[in-house]
Amino acid sequence: xxxxxxxxxxxxxxxxxxxxxxxxxxxxxxxxxxxxxxxxxxxxxxxxxxxxxxxxxxxxxxxxxxxxxxxxxxxxxxxxxxxxxxxxxxxxxxxxxxxxxxxxxxxxxxxxxxxxxxxxxxxxxxxxxxxxxxxxxxxxxxxxxxxxxxxxxxxxxxxxxxxxxxxxxxxxxxxxxxxxxxxxxxxxxxxxxxxxxxxxxxxxxxxxxxxxxxxxxxxxx
Amino acid sequence: xxxxxxxxxxxxxxxxxxxxxxxxxxxxxxxxxxxxxxxxxxxxxxxxxxxxxxxxxxxxxxxxxxxxxxxxxxxxxxxxxxxxxxxxxxxxxxxxxxxxxxxxxxxxxxxxxxxxxxxxxxxxxxxxxxxxxxxxxxxxxxxxxxxxxxxxxxxxxxxxxxxxxxxxxxxxxxxxxxxxxxxxxxxxxxxxxxxxxxxxxxxxxxxxxxxxxxxxxxxxx
Numbered sequence: 001x002x003x004x005x006x007x008x009x010x011x012x013x014x015x016x017x018x019x020x021x022x023x024x025x026x027x028x029x030x031x032x033x034x035x036x037x038x039x040x041x042x043x044x045x046x047x048x049x050x051x052x053x054x055x056x057x058x059x060x061x062x063x064x065x066x067x068x069x070x071x072x073x074x075x076x077x078x079x080x081x082x083x084x085x086x087x088x089x090x091x092x093x094x095x096x097x098x099x100x101x102x103x104x105x106x107x108x109x110x111x112x113x114x115x116x117x118x119x120x121x122x123x124x125x126x127x128x129x130x131x132x133x134x135x136x137x138x139x140x141x142x143x144x145x146x147x148x149x150x151x152x153x154x155x156x157x158x159x160x161x162x163x164x165x166x167x168x169x170x171x172x173x174x175x176x177x178x179x180x181x182x183x184x185x186x187x188x189x190x191x192x193x194x195x196x197x198x199x200x201x202x203x204x205x206x207x208x209x210x211x212x213x214x215x216x217x218x219x220x221x
Numbered sequence: 222x223x224x225x226x227x228x229x230x231x232x233x234x235x236x237x238x239x240x241x242x243x244x245x246x247x248x249x250x251x252x253x254x255x256x257x258x259x260x261x262x263x264x265x266x267x268x269x270x271x272x273x274x275x276x277x278x279x280x281x282x283x284x285x286x287x288x289x290x291x292x293x294x295x296x297x298x299x300x301x302x303x304x305x306x307x308x309x310x311x312x313x314x315x316x317x318x319x320x321x322x323x324x325x326x327x328x329x330x331x332x333x334x335x336x337x338x339x340x341x342x343x344x345x346x347x348x349x350x351x352x353x354x355x356x357x358x359x360x361x362x363x364x365x366x367x368x369x370x371x372x373x374x375x376x377x378x379x380x381x382x383x384x385x386x387x388x389x390x391x392x393x394x395x396x397x398x399x400x401x402x403x404x405x406x407x408x409x410x411x412x413x414x415x416x417x418x419x420x421x422x423x424x425x426x427x428x429x430x431x432x433x434x435x436x437x438x439x440x441x442x
Contacts, residue, residue, distance in 0.1 A: 046363065047317060058306055064285075065312035072305045084293045085279055091286035096268060142267065 002027040005044065005052040007034065008207040009114055009174060011106050012063035012098070013051040014167035019067050019160070021198030022077040027053070035119050064094060067160055079160040090154040093146070093161035097139075101168040104135035109175040118209045129177075136177050144185040152189075166193045170202065174212040180221060187221070194219050223248040226265065226273040228255065229428040230335055230395060232327050233284035233319070234272040236388035240288050240381075242419030243298040248274070256340050285315060288381055300381040311375040314367070314382035318360075322389040325356035330396040339430045350398075357398050365406040373410075387414045391423065395433040401442060408442070415440050 004020075004027040006013030020027055032041055032050055042048045045061040053060045060066045071079045080087040109132050112124035143165065146153045153161035169190060172178050180187050193199050194217075203217040215221035225241075225248040227234030241248055253262055253271055263269045266282040274281045281287045292300045301308040330353050333345035364386065367374045374382035390411060393399050401408050414420050415438075424438040436442035 047321065060309050060313070062313040062316045065309045065316065068312055069305050069309040072308065084290050087293065088281050088286045088290040091289055092281070092283040095283045095286065100268065 002053055002055045003030050004028070005030045005032045005041065005054075006050045007032055008205040009110060009171050009210070010034075010050045011102060011168045011171040012049070014170060014202055015063050015098075015164045016051045016053065016066050017202055018167055018199055019079060019163050020070060021201065022079075022163075022196075023070055023074045024076055025070060025074060035115065063164075064091075064098065067094075067163070071160075078157075079163065081155050081157060081159055086155040090160045093154050094164040097161070097165040097168050101139050101165065101172075105132050105139060105172050105177060106168050108132040109172055109177045113175040113177075114207065114210050118207075132172075132177055133179065136172060137179065140178070140183045140186045143189070144183060147185045147189055162189075162193065166190065166199065167202075170199075174207075174216055175210070176213050180215075191219055191221070223274055223276045224251050225249070226251045226253045226262070226275075227271045228253055229426040230331060230392050230431070231255075231271045232323060232389045232392040233270070235391060235423055236284050236319075236385045237272045237274065237287050238423055239388055239420055240300060240384050241291060242422065243300075243384075243417075244291055244295045245297055246291060246295060256336065284385075285312075285319065288315075288384070292381075299378075300384065302376050302378055302380055307376040311381045314375050315385040318382070318386040318389050322360050322386065322393075326353050326360060326393050326398060327389050329353040330393055330398045334396040334398075335428065335431050339428075353393075353398055354400065357393060358400065361399070361404045361407045364410070365404060368406045368410055383410075383414065387411065387420065388423075391420075395428075395437055396431070397434050401436075412440055412442070 002020075002025065004013065004016060006017070006029060017027070017029075034041060034048065034050055038048050041050070041052070044052045044054065044059055047061065049061070051061075051063055051066065053066055060069055067079060080090050108128050112129050112132075116122040116124055143153065150156060152158050153165060169178060194203065200217075206212070223241075223246065225234065225237060227238070227250060238248070255262060255269065255271055259269050262271070262273070265273045265275065265280055268282065270282070272282075272284055272287065274287055281290055288300060301311050329349050333350050333353075337343040337345055364374070371377060373379050374386060390399060415424065421438075427433070
């Protein structure tokens with residue numbers, strides 16, 4: 001059986017969990033704390049990052065490489081659309097959310113509201129949180145611009161861009177970084193994702209010592 | 222015809238140019254300076270980054286999405302190996318070099334030895350250059366570890382990992398950031414790439430105001 005080394009608020013692990021659940025691939029979750037005991041993680045993944053997926057003989061690292069692997073080997077719930085252009089758009093947007101949303105929103109929130117609370121026990125930097133909030137606002141605007149043009153983020157069908165964006169947003173939302181007011185289109189899109197069984201199991205996960213806001217796992221938010 | 226918006230020392234543009242030349246796809250090069258007149262670039266690519274490839278009706282952004290697009294649509298010179306596991310390893314390593322090598326080596330060198338010289342006319346930060354040099358040393362060691370196990374970086378055949386790594390290294394080498402001494406295996410691998418016609422045309426490019434060291438485009442270095 002596949003074993004996924006991850007931690008509950010890792011947005012890249014969440015993207016993999018979401019996609020594998022869509023595809024019906026069962027994985028055993030192995031909890032990892034990247035900030036403690038990195039050696040075991042680096043031995044599996046030189047980048048020292050979650051997620052790592054292994055089944056004894058094969059070790060897969062890098063969330064996008066993992067998604068591509070399962071899209072190639074499991075036919076159910078294709079993540080990359082039908083034509084080459086739609087596939088390129090899915091990959092562009094997956095990279096956008098994994099780099100920009102993560103860098104400007106998820107990563108600062110993880111540092112201020114998870115790492116400082118759980119690991120270093122420092123107070124959060126209010127200014128960093130405000131900047132992350134402003135960046136989240138820009139990201140939601142871009143997401144709604146995309147939804148103006150397509151049913152799903154990269155085209156007519158659900159795919160990798162939706163998976164990666166939802167994974168990042170779910171962590172930001174857990175850490176109270178998303179202001180949903182005034183974003184009906186984004187809310188409708190996210191609500192549709194929240195109602196998928198593949199995503200609901202993710203939302204039931206809790207990180208010890210960090211509580212999400214009440215609306216976090218509700219369909220009506 | 223495809224038009225590639227790029228600049229000579231952009232390592233991601235170089236990866237695309239290298240791969241397209243391998244595949245025999247002819248592109249017109251459109252020079253872009255990302256630090257001046259960003260608006261036109263942002264209109265094509267919301268991320269405001271090179272490379273952007275367009276042919277009038279279709280715009281492709283994100284170097285990995287571009288490489289995947291051409292690997293799907295042009296059979297010649299496959300970049301991703303035969304099996305799903307080798308393909309995953311190619312993608313993992315491409316992400317490694319695009320993120321880690323770029324972040325720790327290429328990006329600081331571009332800032333200190335290109336941007337400060339050409340744009341802001343500040344002196345370079347010697348400490349940042351020393352740190353980039355140490356990171357380059359670690360990267361070359363990892364590259365040689367990979368070459369201990371395989372003929373090419375991700376497996377028995379030339380592919381996307383080699384393309385992305387060579388593109389990053391070529392920019393770092395242009396900016397005098399690579400110390401080749403003591404790295405025979407890496408040197409042999411890079412020399413084989415330098416002798417490919419697809420890569421040679423890249424090495425003949427010059428960035429105005431920044432001169433590479435004499436060994437930069439020589440096969441014997």
